[in-house]
Amino acid sequence: MxxxxxxxxxxxxxxxxxxxxxxxxxxxxxxxxxxxxxxxxxxxxxxxxxxxxxxxxxxxxxxxxxxxxxxxxxxxxxxxxxxxxxxxxxxxxxxxxxxxxxxxxxxxxxxxxxxxxxxxxxxxxxxxxxxxxxxxxxxxxxxxxxxxxxxxxxxxxxxxxxTIALEGRTGGKVQKIEKPSDVAGLTIGVGPGTNQEQILVRWDEQNRAAGLPPVNIQYYQNQGDFYLALESGRLDLYLGPNPTASYHVATGGKTTIVGTINGGGDVQxxxxxxxxxxxxxxxxxxxxxxxxxxxxxxxxxxxxxxxxxxxxxxxxxxxxxxxxxxxx
CATH class of the missing domain: 3.40.190.10 (Periplasmic binding protein-like II)
Structure with missing residues (x-):
């Protein structure tokens, strides 16, 4: 599959x-x-x-x-x-x-x-x-x-x-993320020490090398704080596990998934x-x-x-x- x-x-x-x-x-x-x-x-x-x-x-x-x-x-x-x-x-x-x-x-x-x-x-x-x-x-x-x-x-x-997902506000300024350059200049929340952080940092480094604006990476310890920041507009996106993001979209009613990423990029x-x-x-x-x-x-x-x-x-x-x- x-x-x-x-x-x-x-x-x-x-x-x-x-x-x-x-x-x-x-x-x-x-x-x-x-x-x-x-x-x-x-x-x-x-x-x-x-x-x-x-x-x-x-x-x-x-x-x-x-x-x-x-x-x-x-x-x-x-x-x-x-x-x-x-x-x-x-x-x-x-x-x-x-x-x-x-x-x-x-x-x-x-x-x-x-x-x-x-x-x-x-x-x-x-x-x-x-x-x-x-x-x-x-x-x-x-x-x-x-x-x-x-x-x-x-x-x-x-x-x-x-699989990991990028979650944004329903009707927010970000509607779709398909490639690393799409996150340039955005404020994105991610958990410290996670593989999601590693992927986001690699994307940011790639974008900077290409002369694109840096990502403003924000860290929180509590997932509930991420969602409050996302819904209030302090974050453009939240990058996290796809199952959790999909569950939150279904139960919260205020956010949507704007993109999914292979958890390893070119590596399984x-x-x-x-x-x-x-x-x-x-x-x-x-x-x-x-x-x-x-x-x-x-x-x-x-x-x-x-x-x-x-x-x-x-x-x-x-x-x-x-x-x-x-x-x-």
């Missing part, structure tokens, strides 16, 4: 998501009960309650035996994820506490195959990498893109293709589970992912969150990642 077709399918299915009663980064009023799962245009309901009834898998002894002995003895797979403001990837349920989404669901499948209890640890994006590197977390499942720089410190087992970009380099866990993660891909449970999870367009046919260990940033 071509990437352009994947993008069209992804946009189409995500626009069927229901309109939520509150912004994704905010929790319900603590004095009120949890809101019922909202209905989509087709009449189906999306479960945003703490009781997720996740798709589960069975332990596979041969794969579980590949897990390092220290983790097997402990009996838990400690997984870090951001868990805040990123539906349908990783976000808070109606109780404003339980972390739900496609990332926790896939982590649960992997833990099941490995015969381990999933211990999900919500954290910040920056701390996620530090905690995996230090061994505090066994793995990270949080829309993490494989890059060559990251491969210096981490190992990766892929499980989704990577992949979303992957991340472990500490050479800790001997990545092989078991990849084998577990391939097990649930083969038996169909992986597809059940992606279908549940309308992300089947980002499916992979096999999990790879440490494939080519996004290129290193130029020195200097």
């Amino acid at each position: 071509s990437r352009s077709l994947r993008r069209l399918r992804l946009a189409a299915v995500l626009l069927a998501f229901p309109v939520l009663a509150a912004a994704a980064c905010a929790g319900p009023d603590p004095d009120q009960g949890a809101a019922p799962a909202p209905a989509s245009a087709s009449g189906a309901k999306v479960n945003t309650s703490p009781e997720q009834n996740r798709v589960r898998a069975e332990k596979v002894e041969a794969i579980a035996a590949q897990v390092p002995q220290s983790i097997r003895d402990r009996g838990t797979l400690v997984v870090g994820t951001t868990g805040s403001g990123n539906p349908p990837l990783s976000f808070r349920a109606d109780d404003d506490t339980t972390v739900i989404g496609v990332e926790p669901d896939i982590a649960q499948l992997v833990a099941d195959v490995l015969g381990l209890r999933l211990e999900l640890q919500p954290t910040s994006w920056e701390n996620l990498f530090l905690a995996v590197e230090s061994g505090q977390y066994d793995a990270g499942f949080s829309n993490i893109t494989v890059t060559e720089e990251r491969k210096d410190k981490y190992d990766f087992a892929t499980y989704r293709v990577d 970009a992949d979303i992957a589970a991340m472990t500490k380099k050479n800790n001997q866990l990545v092989g078991a993660l990849s084998a577990a992912l391939n097990e649930v891909i083969t038996d169909g449970r992986y597809k059940e999870v992606l279908d549940r969150w309308n992300l089947d367009a980002e499916a992979v046919s096999t999990s790879q260990i440490n494939p080519p990642g996004l290129p290193r940033r130029p020195a200097g």
Whole structure:
């Protein structure tokens, strides 16, 4: 399937998501009960309650035996994820506490195959990498893109293709972005330390070299702040993961996607589970992912969150990642 077709399918299915009663980064009023799962245009309901009834898998002894002995003895797979403001990837349920989404669901499948209890640890994006590197977390499942720089410190087992989107105000001055020169002179928000930032910086450097106006790159830690800045006009565009952008377009009603980008440009970009380099866990993660891909449970999870367009046919260990940033 071509990437352009994947993008069209992804946009189409995500626009069927229901309109939520509150912004994704905010929790319900603590004095009120949890809101019922909202209905989509087709009449189906999306479960945003703490009781997720996740798709589960069975332990596979041969794969579980590949897990390092220290983790097997402990009996838990400690997984870090951001868990805040990123539906349908990783976000808070109606109780404003339980972390739900496609990332926790896939982590649960992997833990099941490995015969381990999933211990999900919500954290910040920056701390996620530090905690995996230090061994505090066994793995990270949080829309993490494989890059060559990251491969210096981490190992990766892929499980989704990577597409990112440029989101602008509905009726705003930016209607379409098709090439790097289209972003010249714009004010664009992006998350620090993300592959989206790397792509935007490369585009900006290319434009500057061609004598075009620089991009005014703005950084925020909280996605909700990005959207406030975008809707108020302080940002022209927000560059972020395509699933999250499409979900926000469908639920917010004030923005639109003006362009999508191959997450790796000329290099295949992949979303992957991340472990500490050479800790001997990545092989078991990849084998577990391939097990649930083969038996169909992986597809059940992606279908549940309308992300089947980002499916992979096999999990790879440490494939080519996004290129290193130029020195200097």
